[in-house]
Amino acid sequence: MITQTLSIALLALAGGTSAHPPEIGQPLPAWREGELDIHHVNTGRGDALFFIFPDGTTLLEDASGKTVEAAPFSLPTRPDASRPPGEWVARYVQRVLPKGRGKIDYALISHFHGDHMGAIVKDSPLASGGAYQLSGITLIPEFVPIATILDRGWPTYDFPAPIRGATVDNYRRFLDWQIAHRGLKVERFAPGRNDQIALLHEAGRYPTFEIRNLYSNGRVWSGKGNGTRDLFPALETLPEREQPIENILSNAFVVRYGKFDYFSGGDLSDERVAIPGAASSWKQVEKPVAEAAGRIDAMKANHHGSWDANSAPFLATLQPRVIVVTSRAEGHPAVNTWNRLTSKELWPDERDIFVTNVSEATARTTYGIDKEARSTQGHVVIRAAAGGDSYRVFVLEDGDERMQVKAVFGPYTSN
Ligand SMILES: [Zn+2]
DSSP states (O other), X not given: OOOHHHHHHHHHHHSSSOSSOTTTTSBOOOOOTTOEEEEEOOOSSSOOEEEEOTTSOEEEEOOOOOOTTTOTTBOOOSSOTTSXXXXXXXXXXXXXXXXXXXXXXXXEOOSSOHHHHTOOOTTOOBOTTSSSBOSGGGTGGGTSOEEEEEESSTTTOOSSSOOXXXXXXXXXXHHHHHHHHHOOEEEEOOTTOSSSSOOSSOGGGOTTEEEEEEEETTXXXXXXXXXXXXXXXXXXXXXXXXXXXXXXXXXXXXXXXXXXXXXXXXXXXXXXXXXXXXXOGGGOOHHHHHHHHOSOSEEEOGGGGOTTSSOHHHHHHHOOSEEEEOOOBTTSSOHHHHHHHHOTTTOOSOOEEEESBOOHHHHHHSTTHHHHOSBSBSEEEEEEOTTSSEEEEEEEOOSSSSOBEEEEEEEEEOO
16 A cells, blocks of 8 residues: 555645545544545455435445345454444444435346355354344444435346345345335336436436446347347356356446546456457446446446456446556456456556555455555545535545545546
């Protein structure tokens, strides 16, 4: 990790930035009406992104929660193991939820893996209502109610084949109970739409704000109206070993606010990245998804920066100025992926890369990461100014709940 002093010096060289951001060492200033906040909440155990839109509408994408038992190369829970990851996420949300808002407006499950929705194991505790077990997303409403949940499977959970297992079976009991007792709404994430996740409070004040659903279940936005096209062949003709894996079914979307664009795509990946010719070309979903997004300002790297994600054509199309890698295991980000993320041959412009955790093993094998990454530990918050013309990045201490700012980067000009 570059030192704080050096990062400030670099910022001063870049021009236009105070050499001593007043926020350093202080708690993150509260979100204000008109700003767009994107919190990459770091538990060390999986993805959890919390968005506060300009009118105070909120979206939680994923809720962390890989179990240690299931992940031999896993990282320690942040701040510590005294609470499960989903509970740390819920408490973080409680701290930053805009004043007067008693609930999360939207929660989105990017795909059905335990490091995104919360893995259920034998000892996972029962909900207060008794109908399901608690981990990740099912834990959140014990702390903050959720109004609407979107996922890729509702209501049948059968694409490309019946989706089963302890975690998903428990999640469906959770949905049924929350619908019956808490008025939860559930919808399938619909690629192509720009009105499924919408401003709920003051939409008229922010006409340039939009969430465009780009991709889900093999279907990508066509770029025209709400149209989509299917990237997959007829799956029923394919043998079991050729069926798509869960990661390439992930929901992806772009948040647009004036000139500012942010991309998030769960664990989308590209099986040909490492072994050309090893996978069917229709499984290379990253490139068409990036083409649907167009050039963006900032993004969450796909699949925790794993070896098989963030392909060359994907990055060359998006050309992000800011990249956040939400790592959760040793090997995140992988050395080959790091080389693509930093390659000036893919696109020539400057970029800043923030990694939520870098283990000692990863620092030894992903050469250069400790010197080149803007941060290697902590929550990462992207905050777009009112109107979206510029944005800053805050790195927060994740070893406690004080929300202390460790470093500030920017302002960056939105493209
Ligand atoms: Zn994952």
